[in-house]
Amino acid sequence: MDATEQSLRQSLSEKSSSVESQGNAVRALKASRAAKPEIDAAIDLLNKLKLEKSTVEKQLQSIITSSGNGSLNREAFRQAVVNTLERRLFYIPAFKIYRGVAGLFDYGPPGCAVKSNVLSFWRQHFILEENMLEVDCPCVTPEVVLKASGHVDKFTDLMVKDEKTGTCYRADHLLKDYCTDKVEKDLTISAEKAAEFKDVLAVMEDYSPEELGAKLKEYGITAPDTKNPLSDPYPFNLMFQTSIGPSGLIPGYMRPETAQGIFVNFKDLYYYNGRKLPFAAAQIGQAFRNEISPRQGLLRVREFTLAEIEHFVDPENKSHPKFPDVSKLEFLMFPREEQMSGQSAKKLCIGEAVAKGTVNNETLGYFIGRVYLFLTRLGIDKERLRFRQHLANEMAHYAADCWDAEIESSYGWIECVGIADRSAYDLRAHSEKSGVALVAEEKYAEPKEVEKLVINPVKKELGLAFKGNQKNVVESLEAMNEKEAMEMKASLESKGEVEFYVCTLEKNVIIKKNMVSISKEKKKEHQRVFTPSVIEPSFGIGRIIYCLYEHCFSTRPSKAGDEQLNVFRFPPLVAPIKCTVFPLVQNQQFEEATKVISKELTSVGISHKIDITGTSIGKRYARTDELGVPFAITVDSDTSVTIRERDSKDQVRVSLEEAASVVSSVAEGKMTWQDVWARFPHHSSATADE
């Protein structure tokens, strides 16, 4: 224990006792029917003290867990979290009795409850509050859909094989590990060499298979397990492939994302929405990626739950009516320029970031704000959450702007939500492949006069001149943009003929004045037809949950001081169980009282668990803390009970009848624990053996 920790612990102990004495004072004031202002002042003081106590606790926690001693501490911390998670069945390596499969995990009972709470809140926060259209599409997807989206051709990682054993590795992982090791652990290398490795780490994402292969060869990198030589890198498609129907003739894949199911339904959804833009569709469901060699535990898995939103918007108007609701929010942002110039993330106001153009448009900014609110309400620490803008080389060519919500964990900063303005790319791709127009219309209040380019190839003349190639020439002429066409018109008028490159013939031809007429005509248009842009917030639910586990985990010494007890400080919103009920000892009387409370908790919709094991209350509290249960009711009489709050370990005494409603009020945020603490007599834990 270092000096800072020592002094923080001392301060914490002092603060705890002043909180307790102030709490008693408040109770005494209430009992003596003192004037309201006096009680209010005392409550204010109490709340301030509690806040200070919680700040000190946080500092202490941050010293114990994440900061300071680097990767060793981080790994010890992670191990403590993961051990607790596995022991209490938050998750289980899938098919464990058959020695498991890398990258596949089960959620056990508390993990399931957390996931279900996170998804309920997601549905509430996004779908219901924003009136989104929810859809639910199959995981099995025919090839044509993923061909159009680009996944069949491009959803790959580069792989190398051990030339003797056939074991597969991700080529970039091997190069990354090699360079990182050199930079971090090899003290013999020169400054130039170190700079070179750092440079490789920075640019390797852009390497072609050939460049990556050359680097592996240059550094003499071999198979990590056997030291055997490696094959050249080649692309491996990350989709699980299957075959639909009995013929074996319809190839299919397990979807790598849920988004495509929304895009292919755009037309129906647009009509469902009364042909109005903007609107958003959303989907929660399983997605699959056949990772080459999954690492990082729950963060890189082969099957996971995605929650995706596709917000369709007029590309000429990306404002958002509810932007003022979030525009004042401030949080850590990491724009492209700051990354390039080696600075770190800093607090920005999202309203200003949009106004200055750092964030491309209001709708993108609105979703960034909403994602911030979503994650922090779940319990993600706002100091360990940042929004990082994609660098130019990370972003698809069609994307207008892209920000990732990254959460800091023991593995470093982890991308948990991507928020991208994908422009019209996806809808256009499916329009082209399917032949179904995925477009929106804007009806003009009054017809508009527009100037339209009209290109009329004269087929008879072109046929005479180009015979079998006529079609190619016609198509090339029709495909000219306004600038090209007007230049040709000018040349034809001045010179009578012009050289013209026909790309499908890969050669120049001579176009004469009589072969084509080019003009601009004025037309009245009643509406504008366009492909909407799509803004896509995409949530990796499992990653968010894992980061939440790390952010909520802490340890504290047992009363005897002889061991460290684990606590998950989940907000009630996500806690797997909201309340446990303990009869102090096993007898008829307490059992009856326990039943009454249990029934009332069920009727107010509070998930709870009854622990009737004969072990000490202290042990039962410890067990409940490890599951992150925020409240515990101990039945020690048949008229009143105690309610204990997990983080402060404070206890109040409440009548049997009121117990369920008090817990439900705090769990649902209608009341704070401070309110409860001020309202009810405090119970000293002296009798309990905590």
Added chain:
Amino acid sequence: MDATEQSLRQSLSEKSSSVESQGNAVRALKASRAAKPEIDAAIDLLNKLKLEKSTVEKQLQSIITSSGNGSLNREAFRQAVVNTLERRLFYIPAFKIYRGVAGLFDYGPPGCAVKSNVLSFWRQHFILEENMLEVDCPCVTPEVVLKASGHVDKFTDLMVKDEKTGTCYRADHLLKDYCTDKVEKDLTISAEKAAEFKDVLAVMEDYSPEELGAKLKEYGITAPDTKNPLSDPYPFNLMFQTSIGPSGLIPGYMRPETAQGIFVNFKDLYYYNGRKLPFAAAQIGQAFRNEISPRQGLLRVREFTLAEIEHFVDPENKSHPKFPDVSKLEFLMFPREEQMSGQSAKKLCIGEAVAKGTVNNETLGYFIGRVYLFLTRLGIDKERLRFRQHLANEMAHYAADCWDAEIESSYGWIECVGIADRSAYDLRAHSEKSGVALVAEEKYAEPKEVEKLVINPVKKELGLAFKGNQKNVVESLEAMNEKEAMEMKASLESKGEVEFYVCTLEKNVIIKKNMVSISKEKKKEHQRVFTPSVIEPSFGIGRIIYCLYEHCFSTRPSKAGDEQLNVFRFPPLVAPIKCTVFPLVQNQQFEEATKVISKELTSVGISHKIDITGTSIGKRYARTDELGVPFAITVDSDTSVTIRERDSKDQVRVSLEEAASVVSSVAEGKMTWQDVWARFPHHSSATADE
């Protein structure tokens, strides 16, 4: 319209008007501050009238939809339901813009909301109320797991191929269609022939591939599309196959059910539950079956949501502590004997069915009762729901008993929930394959003295006698059961030697007295170790939802009588949206009031939609009825609004402030519409153009 329908419609119209006048009377009484008994009597009468009205409506509905004119009516009804479902995006053929894939469907916004409501209620009714352990396992499953469960070898349908085009068909479907057609439509066949076809239909499920092939040949059945000859039937595995990881060496499948994920976790779950039986685990998730040729729309699909419960219980004690909660329930049951003797399903009391042994045990009976409550609360018509016991030939050899909840739809009686006592089969299969003991223990309060058979082969003597075959002989000796061993012991003692069949050698050998010692020893045992039985209720969520659509669908004439309007009479519990809000006309004042109501509805958690289109209120009501929205608030002033109930079309006037809380009380079942009708002034729809 036939005479019965005519008279029912007449009666309905009369009853509607008496309900209305009685409602007005109640209101008048309340306004005049009459004595409470008078008001109560009036309310009683009103409720009775409402009940009668609803009975007549139901009779009318049943005439219009399901009964009477056989399959033609059924198909017309189905078409009406399906058209409405597709038009309002309850569901969408998946990948429609690419001309779809048979057996794959999307849920659109209202379908998603219904599904989410059904699953929430399932979680509440089963997992929370019964304290089940929920798990969430991957869909991608390695082969070893499904080899152990028997799916790799036995999860097949018999398939035939068109020998020229290669098109695949389910062999039993072709035979079934042929026989059904003959029986139902061919008037030329003899009585014997008809009896033969009926007999084939009854027994064809038991046919081997060869028998099925012989029948197809005998009847000259050809490919339905081309009349080409067919191949012999051969088994086609219904699992979607894939490959896990990049090597291509780990075969995997998309799970055909969620149950296996629970079985392989039995050991951890048993420990999590404090090593106590009984307990249940549950899982909701996607399952996949690569059907040969999906038919029956939403009922036979290639990907679907299952909700499965595995209730683990001591095979020696299948009682259930909560059985008295359901034992008085009465509903349609169809036991094995009634099916065999050609009777039909009849109303039985589940308590008696268990007492008489019709249902194998209390736990099975308890779940049958709980499933009945679940389905009827969702809105499944209890007259069109029956529990059918599996016939001996339908049931796996290891199953102790099995009942299907079947729901009647336009496709006939459809299996929607299976409730099976699978004995110890699944846990034993995985124990054997994995080598991990999946067992439970019962600790005895006091050690029990038990007599144990002890067989000690004398390896030295056996080695001398049998040399290389010694191992086979030893294993066979050790594998004797008690009876065999005691017979051998007697023979050896009387004759000194005995002939013994060693099955792995496929011959008899001579065992002499000095080669084996057989005895019974008394031992003290402190516990009993056993493999639990599992009782499995398995819910096809998509099938339940489709049947619910059919049961809730009805039509009624528009006010003008010129068209039939569609109504989904969903209970509020499952309705996709609980309430719509209509400003009567578009103006600032109504818009403000609408916002107030919308905000309050959101805060009490009532999903709602605002319809500000300028169309008539009548049209907006019709639109909302077609989505099954139970309540509509029309904003026609800035101090009070009307609330309209979907099924009765009754409207009451409520103050702006109360509107949201009234709707939420009725939607959540805290109040009935009758209560509302009695409490608030009635609003005549004369002004509205319904």
